Amino acid sequence: MDKISFWCFFTAGILPIICAGISKSKKNYDNENPRKWLAIQTGFRERANSAQQNSWESFIWFSASLTLALIFSLDNIDFVNLMSVLYIFLRVLYVLFYIFGFANLRTISWLCAHGCVFGILFCVLK
Numbered sequence: 001m002d003k004i005s006f007w008c009f010f011t012a013g014i015l016p017i018i019c020a021g022i023s024k025s026k027k028n029y030d031n032e033n034p035r036k037w038l039a040i041q042t043g044f045r046e047r048a049n050s051a052q053q054n055s056w057e058s059f060i061w062f063s064a065s066l067t068l069a070l071i072f073s074l075d076n077i078d079f080v081n082l083m084s085v086l087y088i089f090l091r092v093l094y095v096l097f098y099i100f101g102f103a104n105l106r107t108i109s110w111l112c113a114h115g116c117v118f119g120i121l122f123c124v125l126k
Contacts (some may be wrong), residue, residue: 002070002080004081005066005070008066009066013059013063015055019099020048023052025045050098058113061117062084062117065118065120068120076126083116083120086112087117094106094109
């Protein structure tokens, strides 16, 4: 696996865990009933939890496309690396926009990040 792609894969897998940490970063966090506790949160903690859930969903698409590209498109590795780095950048923006409540920018970053995923998939079809 290419090092750039590996680090992007690793970062995409860590991003939801970071979101989970942000959503649970309160002194009175209930570790015995975490889902019940999260269900009553509001504001940035609620949004961080939603960003976590979406990050896991997005990670599935990204990891599948990256795996296919690394198996079948090694001649296009520079393009795959570019799309991977751009995907990570856009997903970090997505999380920040989500946590701070910028819904329109969040949607744009989500669309662009998924455009990167589909770019990687189309690279496999070439």
